[in-house]
Amino acid sequence: MNKTTLADGSPVTPDHREIDPTTDQQRGYVVLSAEERAKGFVRPVRRSYVHLKCGALTKMSLPLAETYARQPDFYSGTFCVGCGTHFPLTEFHWDGTNEVVGS
Numbered sequence: 843m844n845k846t847t848l849a850d851g852s853p854v855t856p857d858h859r860e861i862d863p864t865t866d867q868q869r870g871y872v873v874l875s876a877e878e879r880a881k882g883f884v885r886p887v888r889r890s891y892v893h894l895k896c897g898a899l900t901k902m903s904l905p906l907a908e909t910y911a912r913q914p915d916f917y918s919g920t921f922c923v924g925c926g927t928h929f930p931l932t933e934f935h936w937d938g939t940n941e942v943v944g945s
């Protein structure tokens with residue numbers, strides 16, 4: 843199994859999936875470790891995606907974007923800033939493309 847951390851590089855905690863009421867996002871998001879991401883990408887590093895249902899554009903931090911680029915199937919769902927909650931990846935396209943996030 844590939845080594846993972848939270849997006850800020852800290853160790854993965856048992857409560858990282860708890861929703862922070864101030865942001866509606868998880869307290870932390872798991873990413874591939876910096877060491878694993880440094881091994882190279884199989885997709886471009888894309889920083890934003892569009893939710894097809896509401897049209898909102900959500901931007902990600904670089905560690906998450908690089909995790910998608912290294913391992914496109916790493917995540918099963920993601921956050922929409924427009925809706926304020928998480929949905930399956932099939933509801934999102936990379937910004938400016940017709941490509942489903944995670945493909």
Ligand SMILES: [Zn+2]
Pocket residue numbers: 893895896897898922923924925926
């Ligand atoms: Zn949305």
